[in-house]
Amino acid sequence: MLAILLLGSSARSYPLQKGMNAGDLLFMTPQQLRTRFADMKSIGVKWLRVEFDWSRIQPDGQETYILEQHDRIVSLAQEFHISVLGLIYFCPAWANGGHKPPAYPPADPESFARFASVLTARYSSAGVRHWEIWNEPNLGSSWEPRPSPAAYVALLRAAYTAIKQADSGATVVSGGLAQPYNTSTTMQAGDFLDAIYRNGAKEFLDAVGNHPYGNWEKMDGPNGLRATMSKYNDQDKEIWVTEYGAPTDGKGTVVVSEPAQAALLKDAFDRSSRQPRLGPVFWYNYKDWCEKGRPDPDCYYGLLRFDDSRKLSYLQYMEVH
Known part of the structure; x- marks a missing residue:
């Protein structure tokens, strides 16, 4: 009975844009990639968030x-008519002042x-033509040693300007925000967003990222990001749920x-509609990374x-339209 209730349809007012994270694509063989893309297409994936980890792409210098592997992924996304959101994040040691990456x-x-660029x-x-700038910059574990709204806006401004110079029609999404409490090394999403707006982010983002x-x-509540x-x-811009x-x-x-x-999956896509x-x-994510039993x-x-x-969520993802 539960499965029947979950798989039921509901009235929709806005187009459903079903996205997927799949970081394991970066470690697959060409045949594994093709099989994965065919499967993603079969369950209705329209968007794919692809990680462009600078610390892995240029570990030893800017030459x-x-x-x-990214070329293969982008080529298959084009072949299977799946749009790509490129996540540009992290930093190699040669560019971060010699700190431990990433x-x-x-x-x-x-x-x-x-x-x-x-x-x-x-x-x-x-x-x-869609780029997300950094991942969860309101966490010290993602922006060491602690979040800095001013420093993040400086990064966002530089990236936005460079991306628009290379492709004036590109869309730039601010880094998807995590949901921590305020601590010495984390900032609540709403506080961080307010702080980057105070530091001038409005002119350097086309959409706001959130997790x-x-x-x-x-x-979306009365005190929420919107x-x-x-x-x-700036309320007319979209919020992208990148995780x-x-x-x-x-x-x-x-x-x-x-x-x-x-x-939860059904609720998320119902809300988006x-x-x-x-x-x-x-x-x-698309697939579990570990065998059962890890903590x-x-x-x-x-x-x-x-x-x-397949988990029940796989079937649910396939059914939402």
Whole structure:
């Protein structure tokens, strides 16, 4: 009965833009990639968030780019008519002042901008015209040693300018925000967004990125991100949910049952169909990274288990339209 309820359809007012995170694509063989793309296409994936990790692409200096796997992924996305959101993030040691990579930001935002410009010029003709700048910059674990709204805006400004110079029609999305409490090394999403607007971010983003894991109210509620955007007269821009999901194994309070994961997925896409100015919703993640039994819940966000067997959320993703 639960599966029947989950798979039922509901009235929709806005086009559904079904996205997917799949970081494991970067480590697949060409045949594995083709098989994955065919499967993603079969369940209705329209958008794919592809990681362009600067620390991996230029680990030793700015003269060499390791992009062969990205070339394969972008080519297949074009072949299968799946749009790409490119996530540009992290930094190699040679560009971050000699700190341990990857989460220390660049010492000079212009070096990051040059990298973003190269990516834009390389992939815009293949249809990659949407770029997200950094991942969860309101976490110290992603922006070491602690979040800095002013420094993030400097990076965003430099990247935005470089991307627009290379492709004037490109869309730039601010880094998807995590949902922590305020601590010495983290900032609440709303506080961080307000701070980057105070530092001039409005002119350097086309959409706001967010990761509302379990916190949709903090995005669209009376004190949510949309309200912050309205405060700065920027409410007409879209919010892109560049990650959303829940793990079905491991230890911790975030772990849910497989039926509950499917229900969360359906709720997310139902919300996206009802809300104006909401961009694509990117489910996190396509497949579990680990065999059953590991304590780390990050292993188990997938629609598929590690052995490729399907969770109920896989069927739910296929059914939402």
